[in-house]
Amino acid sequence: MKLATWNVNSLNVRLPHVLKWLEANPVDVLCVQETKLTDDKFPAAAIEAAGYQVVYTGQKTYNGVAILSRLPITDVVKNNPRYEDAQQRILAATIDGVRVVCAYVPNGQSVDSEKYGYKLGWLAAFRDWLHEEAQQHPQLAVLGDYNIAPEDRDVHDPVAWAGQVLVSDPERAALLRLNELGLKDAFRLFEQADKSFSWWDYRQLGFRLNKGLRIDHILLSPALAARCSACVIDREPRKWEQPSDHAPVIATID
DNA sequence: ATGGCTCGTGTAACGAGA
Numbered sequence: 001m002k003l004a005t006w007n008v009n010s011l012n013v014r015l016p017h018v019l020k021w022l023e024a025n026p027v028d029v030l031c032v033q034e035t036k037l038t039d040d041k042f043p044a045a046a047i048e049a050a051g052y053q054v055v056y057t058g059q060k061t062y063n064g065v066a067i068l069s070r071l072p073i074t075d076v077v078k079n080n081p082r083y084e085d086a087q088q089r090i091l092a093a094t095i096d097g098v099r100v101v102c103a104y105v106p107n108g109q110s111v112d113s114e115k116y117g118y119k120l121g122w123l124a125a126f127r128d129w130l131h132e133e134a135q136q137h138p139q140l141a142v143l144g145d146y147n148i149a150p151e152d153r154d155v156h157d158p159v160a161w162a163g164q165v166l167v168s169d170p171e172r173a174a175l176l177r178l179n180e181l182g183l184k185d186a187f188r189l190f191e192q193a194d195k196s197f198s199w200w201d202y203r204q205l206g207f208r209l210n211k212g213l214r215i216d217h218i219l220l221s222p223a224l225a226a227r228c229s230a231c232v233i234d235r236e237p238r239k240w241e242q243p244s245d246h247a248p249v250i251a252t253i254d
Numbered sequence: 255a256t257g258g259c260t261c262g263t264g265t266a267a268c269g270a271g272a
Contacts, residue, residue, distance in 0.1 A: 009271080010261055034271085036262070061262050062270075107271060115270095147272070166272060199272065202259035213272075245260080245272075 001096060001253040002027040005143035005216055007104070007199075007246035011035040011066070014244055015043050019050055021237050026051075027250060028070050029095055031102035031143040035064030042066070057088045064088050065104050065144075071096045083125035090126075092133065098224065098253070099137030101130070103144035108165040116165060119147070123174040127181070134181050140221040141253075142183060145246065147215050148175045150185065154214035156195065166215060183219035186231035186251040198233050199246045206245075207238055218251045227253045 004027040008014035011032065022030065030052075035042065037058045047054045047068055057078040058064030065088060067073065077092040079085055089104040103126070108119035134140050148171045152158035161167045179185070187196070197212025206212065220228055230252040238247045 013261070034261095109270075109272090145272095164272095201272070204258055206259090215272075242260090 001029075001098070002250055003029045003031075003098075003100065003141055003143060003218065003253060004248050004250040005031040005033070005102070005145070005218060006248040007033040007145040007216060007244060009034050009244045009246065011037055011043065011064070012041075013242065015046060017237055017240060017244065019046065020240075021234075021248065022050055022052070022068075025234065025248070025250070026070070029100055030068040030248075031091075031100065032066040032068065033064075033102070033104035033145045035066055036061060037064055055091060055093060057091055059086075059088045062087065063104055065091045065102045067091050067093050067095075067100060067102050069093075069095050080125055080129045082129045083122065085122070089122075094137070098139045098141055099133060101133065101140070101142040101144075103142060103146070105145060105147045107147050108171070110165050111163065111168050120170055120174060123171075127174070127177050130178060130183070131181055134183070134221055138221060138223045140183070141224055141251070142178070142219040143249075144217070145215060146175065146217050148172060149213045149215055150175055150217075153194070154197070156197065156211045156213065161213075166213060178219060182222045184222070184225045186218040186220050186225065186228050187214070187233070187249065189225060189228055190231055196233055198249055200238065202245050216246055216249050218249055220251070224253060229254050
């Protein structure tokens with residue numbers, strides 16, 4: 001079973017990229033973030049024609065998440081039931097015995113903004129809810145755009161980024177509290193090349209100079225981590241015309 | 255240097271992303 005996550009930065013613009021990528025990478029599950037589409041505009045028919053079932057929850061202009069699956073999807077939950085939030089950032093579903101959570105963690109904008117406080121509060125509530133999910137579902141995978149680079153090795157220039165949003169200590173501590181639930185970063189279960197990133201700024205030749213961050217993650221419960229045999233970032237679609245600024249991350253579960 | 259891209263909105267700049 002292959003599970004993937006990809007922040008597409010507008011599914012309206014990126015639907016052709018998603019379909020092309022799925023054709024070359026027929027993963028079983030793809031979690032998508034930043035669809036930026038209300039549900040009435042979601043391109044469900046095109047995705048189903050490609051052989052995927054899909055569930056989604058979106059809003060106008062911002063946020064929006066979806067789960068695409070080749071296998072039946074059951075027990076769908078939209079948003080964190082413990083946290084009142086108008087922003088559409090979470091979907092959970094059970095697929096082939098695995099509880100899959102698709103998450104778009106708030107960006108935070110900057111450490112001195114109100115949005116940063118929202119991000120930390122959101123993450124605390126996310127942790128509390130995942131604690132329950134982990135107890136109910138031993139086979140738990142939490143995939144998404146976390147908007148946090150866990151360590152300095154996940155940052156192209158740790159000195160320039162020190163203390164900034166996506167990298168700051170409180171954000172990293174919030175991510176560690178998810179790890180304390182037993183959730184492991186699938187990417188770090190394996191040897192990886194130095195300077196492996198999942199996002200590159202559109203500006204200043206960010207991708208060409210590999211000035212990136214690793215902020216998209218697949219966290220696995222202990223039972224799933226034990227079944228995981230690979231985790232990779234696919235840089236290929238970042239090279240395509242009109243790309244998303246994020247690359248997909250894929251975990252293989254045996 | 256608060257710039258540099260890209261997207262949605264809406265049809266001109268502007269907010270937001272990361």
